[in-house]
Amino acid sequence: QVHLQESGPGLVKPSQTLSLTCTVSGGSISSGGYYWNWIRHHPGKGLEWIGYISHSGNTEFNPSLKSRVIIMGDTSENQVSLRLSSVTAADTAVYYCASTYSSGPPYYGMDVWGPGTSVTVS
């Protein structure tokens, strides 16, 4: 069973870049069929999918954030990273990494989640 753990600074200044890491254990980020997603939950609001990187390195992003987002994989550390540039207070949220396993497109939901990491932009 894959286990995910997010890490990163809890406080980021406006206009700076938010950088988070998701450490994957119990499986390799390059294992076939896996998609590694980032999702965020704004305080008192709903969930927002940010984007993913696949086992083969393909990426897909939410167009609302695409100009500011980079998602990368580090196979040597078995980690997936999220970088969100030019942050504002609107980026304050709990950030989660979550995995999808699918032999094709990521159709079947995100079944493993990290506990999340809270980020405040101030």
Added chain:
Amino acid sequence: DVQLTQSPSSLSASVGDIVTVTCRASQSITMYLNWYQKKPGKAPKLLIFAASSLQSGVPSRFSGSGYGTDFTLTIDSLEPEDFATYYCQQSSTSPYTFGRGTKLDIK
């Protein structure tokens, strides 16, 4: 983007009740609709994937149905641990959008 409209936005019920939450998509997403349970301070938990498939380890009192644009999550015989917020999410078309949630609390 595919918009998902959940109803109701909130719901009060008692232990033992049967509850139903609906999710309507702005366009057909065939079967690619998932349901999550979220409790405060915890990560979302996948309950149902592909509209009606029960995720491993999830109690059988949870069930899902639907196809195309209209979907339903049903919880048979509510247990105390079921009081939470429920979200639908479509995985048919990027961006993979979520509904706004249905908060289920104790009557």
